[in-house]
Amino acid sequence: MDQQAAVKSQNPGNPARLWRLRLARLLAAVYALMGWLRLQQAVWYWAFLKDLDIWPRPLYFAITGGAIGLGFTMALILMLARKPAIHSAIRILGAVFLAWFWFDRILYSTYNAFFMQLPVSLLITASTLLLAFVLIRKVDFP
Numbered sequence: 001m002d003q004q005a006a007v008k009s010q011n012p013g014n015p016a017r018l019w020r021l022r023l024a025r026l027l028a029a030v031y032a033l034m035g036w037l038r039l040q041q042a043v044w045y046w047a048f049l050k051d052l053d054i055w056p057r058p059l060y061f062a063i064t065g066g067a068i069g070l071g072f073t074m075a076l077i078l079m080l081a082r083k084p085a086i087h088s089a090i091r092i093l094g095a096v097f098l099a100w101f102w103f104d105r106i107l108y109s110t111y112n113a114f115f116m117q118l119p120v121s122l123l124i125t126a127s128t129l130l131l132a133f134v135l136i137r138k139v140d141f142p
Helices: 002-010 015-044 046-052 058-082 086-108 110-117 118-135
Strands: none
Touching: 015 058, 015 086, 015 118, 046 058, 046 118, 058 110, 086 118, 110 118
């Protein structure tokens, strides 16, 4: 029975498989877009953010935005190219992203901001885990 399910999930025309892959590509595209927008906004409002004298500096926002954008853009390209190592790469990318994300939230948020943004932070965490560990399967990229 398990062998039949594995063969069925490898079938390119399987609707469940197509749905998972499309959702994975969409999530990767959204994450990449958010990273590139973070970079763009950090550059665009550089002087304004510098005048606010906030910590971290605009350079931090630009570097992290570029890293997020580049990482998830590469993941999306690998998914579209159907490279066999994408399942490992996306899991490593997701784990690194979540480690940075929570480190950033804990280190740089104020007490009130941390708890006010907690539902959104949990939603981002859940969607990242969904992308990295549920939607991307090794059998989809032989």
